[in-house]
Amino acid sequence: MLKLFSIRYKILLLLIAVSFISGAILLYTSVETFKNDKIAYIFENDANTASQFSEQIAREIQSVNQSVILYLNRFSKTGLLTENTDDKILESSILTGLQIFKQNAENNYSLIDTVKKTEVELISASHPQLSAALTSLNTTKLDFFYLNNLLYFLKKFSINENSYALVYVYKSDALTAFFNTDSSTKSFLIHSDGKIFLKNLNSSADFLKTNFSEYFTNKQSLDNLLTSKIKSDNQENWLLTVSQIPLKGLKLVLLVNEKEALSVLNEMVLKSILIFIILFAFVIIIGIFSANYLTSRLYLLSDHTRKVTEGDFDTLITPTGNDEVTELTHYFNKMTQELARLMTATAHKARMEAELKTAHTVQETLFPKNEYSSDKIEICGHYQSASECGGDWWSYTENKDRIYFWIADATGHGVPAALLTSAAKSAVTLIEDMKLTPIENVTALNKSIHSIAKEKLMMTCFHAVYDKKTRILTYVNASHEPPILFKYELEAFTKSNMVFLNENVCSRLGYSISTEYTSTEYQMDIGDRLYLYTDGIQDISNLAGTSLGERGHIKNLLQVLNAKSDLKSTIKNFTQSLEKFREKTELIDDVTLFFVEVK
Numbered sequence: 001m002l003k004l005f006s007i008r009y010k011i012l013l014l015l016i017a018v019s020f021i022s023g024a025i026l027l028y029t030s031v032e033t034f035k036n037d038k039i040a041y042i043f044e045n046d047a048n049t050a051s052q053f054s055e056q057i058a059r060e061i062q063s064v065n066q067s068v069i070l071y072l073n074r075f076s077k078t079g080l081l082t083e084n085t086d087d088k089i090l091e092s093s094i095l096t097g098l099q100i101f102k103q104n105a106e107n108n109y110s111l112i113d114t115v116k117k118t119e120v121e122l123i124s125a126s127h128p129q130l131s132a133a134l135t136s137l138n139t140t141k142l143d144f145f146y147l148n149n150l151l152y153f154l155k156k157f158s159i160n161e162n163s164y165a166l167v168y169v170y171k172s173d174a175l176t177a178f179f180n181t182d183s184s185t186k187s188f189l190i191h192s193d194g195k196i197f198l199k200n201l202n203s204s205a206d207f208l209k210t211n212f213s214e215y216f217t218n219k220q221s222l223d224n225l226l227t228s229k230i231k232s233d234n235q236e237n238w239l240l241t242v243s244q245i246p247l248k249g250l251k252l253v254l255l256v257n258e259k260e261a262l263s264v265l266n267e268m269v270l271k272s273i274l275i276f277i278i279l280f281a282f283v284i285i286i287g288i289f290s291a292n293y294l295t296s297r298l299y300l301l302s303d304h305t306r307k308v309t310e311g312d313f314d315t316l317i318t319p320t321g322n323d324e325v326t327e328l329t330h331y332f333n334k335m336t337q338e339l340a341r342l343m344t345a346t347a348h349k350a351r352m353e354a355e356l357k358t359a360h361t362v363q364e365t366l367f368p369k370n371e372y373s374s375d376k377i378e379i380c381g382h383y384q385s386a387s388e389c390g391g392d393w394w395s396y397t398e399n400k401d402r403i404y405f406w407i408a409d410a411t412g413h414g415v416p417a418a419l420l421t422s423a424a425k426s427a428v429t430l431i432e433d434m435k436l437t438p439i440e441n442v443t444a445l446n447k448s449i450h451s452i453a454k455e456k457l458m459m460t461c462f463h464a465v466y467d468k469k470t471r472i473l474t475y476v477n478a479s480h481e482p483p484i485l486f487k488y489e490l491e492a493f494t495k496s497n498m499v500f501l502n503e504n505v506c507s508r509l510g511y512s513i514s515t516e517y518t519s520t521e522y523q524m525d526i527g528d529r530l531y532l533y534t535d536g537i538q539d540i541s542n543l544a545g546t547s548l549g550e551r552g553h554i555k556n557l558l559q560v561l562n563a564k565s566d567l568k569s570t571i572k573n574f575t576q577s578l579e580k581f582r583e584k585t586e587l588i589d590d591v592t593l594f595f596v597e598v599k
Contacts, residue, residue: 006295007295007298009291011287011290011291011295012287012288012291015283015284015286015287015290015291016280016283016284016287019279019280019283019284020280023276023279023280027269027272027273027276030268030272031265031268031269031272034265034268035262035265038261038262038265039229039239039258039261042239042256042261043227043239043241046185046227046239046241046254046256047227047241047243049254050241050243050245050252050254051243053174053178053243053245053252054243054244054245054246054252056173056174057172057174057175057245057246057247058246060094060170060172060173060174061246061247063093063094064093064094064095064153064168064170066093067089067090067093067094067095068095068098068155068166068168070089071089071098071115071168072157072166075100075113075159076159080113081098081100081113081114081115082113082115087115090115090116090117093170094170094171094173095168095169095170096116096117096120096122096150096169096170096171097114097115097116097117097120097122097168097169098114098115098116098166098167098168098169099111099113099114099122099166099167099168100112100113100114100164100165100166100167101125101134101164101165101166101167102162102163102164102165103162103163103164103165109125109134109165110125111124111125116169120150120169122167122169123147123152129145129147129152130152130167133145133152133154134154134165137154137156137165144247144248146175146197146198149171149175149176149180150169150170150171151169151170151171151172151175152167152168152169153167153168153169154166154167155168175198178200179198179199179200179201180200180201181200181201182200182201182202183200183202184202184256184257184260184261185200185254185255185256186199186200186202186203186207186253186254186255186256187199187200187203187252187253187254187255188200188203188208188252188253188255189245189247189250189251189252189253190208190216190250190251190253191249191250192249192250192251194209194216196208197250208253210233211232211233211234212230212232212233212238213233214233215230215240226241226242226243227239227240227241227242228240229258236257236258236259237257237258237259238255238256238257238258239255239256239257239258239261240253240254240255241253241254242254297320297321297325297326297329298325300317301317301325301328301329301332304316304317304332305332308335308336314336315336316333316336317329317332317333319333366393366395366421366422366425367381367383367393367394367395368381368394368395368396370382370383370594371568372396372398374398374599375599376398376403376468376598376599377398377403377466377468377596377597377598377599378567378596378597378599379396379567379594379595379596379597380567380568380570380571380594380595381394381571381592381593381594381595382571382575382591382592382593382594383590383591383592384587384590384591384592385587385590386413386536386586386587386588386589386590386591387413387414388414389413389414389415389417389418390413390417390418390421390590391409391410391411391412391413391417391418391420391421391459391590392407392408392409392410392421392534392536392590392591392592393406393407393408393409393410393421393424393425393592394406394407394408394532394592394594395407395425395428396594396596397432399432401467401468401469402465402466402467402468403465403466403468404432404441404463404464404465405462405463405464405465405466405530405532405596406428406461406462406463407461407462407480407483407532407533407534407592407594408421408424408459408460408461408462408480408509409459409460409461409480409534409535409536409590409592410424410457410458410459411457411458411459412457413589413590416457417457420449420452420453420457420459421459423448423449423452424445424448424449424459424461424509427444427445427448427449428441428445431444431445437465437474437519438463438464438465438474438475438476438519439476439517439518439519441463441465441476442461442463442476442478442506442509442517443515443516443517445461445463445509446478446509446510446513446515446517447513449509449510450509450510450511450512450513451513452510453510455510455511455512457510458508458509458510458511459478459508459509459510460478460479460480460481460508460509461477461478461480461508461509462475462476462477462478462480462481462482462483462501462532463475463476463478464476464483464530466524466596466598471523471524471525471526471598472521472522472523472524473521473522473523473524473530474519474520474521475501475519475520475522476504476506476517476518476519476520477501477502477504477505477506478506478507478508478509478517479505479506479507479508480534481533481534481535482500482501482502482505483500483501483530483531483532483533484498484499484500484501484530484531484557485498485499485500485501485522485524485528485529485530485531486498486499486528486529486530486531486561487499487525487528488525488526488527488528488529488598489525489527492562493558493561493562494558495554495558498554499522501520501522503520504518504519504520506518524598525598526598526599527597527598528597528598529561529567529595529596529597529598530595530596530597531557531593531595531596532593532594532595532596533592533593533594534589534590534591534592534593535589536587536588536589536590536591536592537553537578537591537593538550538552538553539588539589540578540581540582540587540588540591541582541585541588542581542582542583542585543583543585548578548581552581556574556577556578556581557574559577560573560574560577567595567597570595571593571594571595574593578591
């Protein structure tokens with residue numbers, strides 16, 4: 001008797017249902033994604049087209065205005081536009097011609113001078129458009145119109161109480177190239193009053209008012225649109241882009257029919273449905289054979305699982321086949337054998353975590369107080385480990401004549417690195433009491449690290465000694481990140497005026513017992529700030545996986561230092577900027593830094 005609700009048929013039904021639903025969802029999401037990407041591409045492309053068009057118009061107008069200014073200067077001096085037949089201004093300009101009209105007492109204009117290129121025919125003052133434009137100059141200072149592929153500008157001006165009208169003309173390559181082409185995009189230049197100034201070849205003069213009465217008969221509606229999806233009067237979807245251009249009162253309007261733009265989508269949907277049907281039939285056939293093969297061994301696993309739940313951990317199954325169920329059978333056998341071991345391992349792990357926590361507490365005692373201030377110096381520091389035990393270490397010590405600074409970064413993380421920093425701290429405590437030079441201090445520490453780590457672990461280190469009387473800072477750099485000095489007298493800090501202490505960079509501590517180190521001196525002044533840090537800061541990453549890097553590190557540092565806050569506020573604001581960038585992600589490396597300010 002068939003068991004319609006046995007696991008065999010449930011698997012088959014599940015495969016069919018999952019395949020159908022997944023295919024439908026994939027088809028839907030693919031279509032929507034393509035549609036949205038296509039629309040976004042159209043908007044982006046139209047916006048870029050409008051931007052490039054506006055920039056080209058602006059460049060043309062700027063070039064024309066430069067030539068017009070030269071002619072106006074000449075006219076104001078000589079009363080003429082031309083000085084001789086060889087007109088270099090017009091020859092080198094995109095201008096095609098200029099006309100000067102003088103206004104009489106009846107507000108009429110008479111032509112007094114003309115200059116133009118020989119191949120160009122300018123319209124006369126009696127032409128309706130030019131006549132209307134000259135008349136409008138009585139109420140406006142500037143007007144323009146487009147005729148016969150030429151752009152006419154009219155400008156009113158006065159010289160010695162006489163009023164004139166300047167008409168200058170040029171052929172706009174931008175307008176010609178943009179509007180004298182047959183494109184699927186409907187392109188218009190529209191006045192602020194809704195009148196069409198110019199349109200491309202595939203658009204009729206009444207297209208906007210006939211199809212978009214809601215938008216192009218109401219000036220306010222158009223002003224509120226930039227890139228939008230709108231509906232025409234016959235409820236078709238159109239993609240609209242509106243952009244202001246450098247011609248007073250004109251807007252560039254680009255319209256794309258969404259249905260035409262997405263016409264390729266229909267073909268893609270048909271092909272996707274055909275592929276889906278083929279795959280669906282294949283899944284059904286494979287599902288029938290797979291369900292029969294899987295369920296027989298699953299029944300066996302079910303029986304032995306029951307025995308395990310009853311406490312029989314010695315039960316084993318003989319594996320057959322070479323697939324996931326076979327692998328599951330192997331894992332089932334291992335499960336019963338590993339259960340006791342895992343319980344023991346869990347207890348051991350809990351003990352290790354407790355020991356690491358204790359080691360972390362002990363390591364914290366190696367670091368000095370985060371804040372220190374005396375009559376000669378102020379120090380503020382910050383340390384954050386990437387794991388229970390870190391490999392970074394910093395220290396400072398002040399005696400009667402000197403102040404010692406140390407910052408170091410051991411290779412690796414965890415207990416080995418922590419032990420190495422502990423050894424370094426112990427050695428430094430003895431070395432500072434010996435009152436040696438910075439070179440001798442680092443040389444002694446290198447020998448100590450080498451004898452302990454046997455070249456298996458190494459440490460970068462920066463060590464400086466500050467003379468409180470002379471304010472001279474003597475330092476040695478053992479392949480550590482170079483500290484940065486910020487001079488007090490600078491009004492604003494930039495990357496160019498930061499002082500990197502990297503004149504002498506020597507080998508890491510522990511690399512060789514015979515390494516020779518060199519030192520450098522720098523004269524400090526009151527108010528100067530020294531910033532010391534480890535490379536873990538630049539390794540900080542955010543949720544997107546982007547590292548802070550050197551650029552982000554310097555940017556945040558300059559921002560907080562240029563605020564001119566006290567040292568405590570400076571380090572607080574800086575560490576907060578690092579935490580904000582990090583977005584609570586795990587640290588990749590230890591983060592150690594401190595600021596020193598000379599008093």
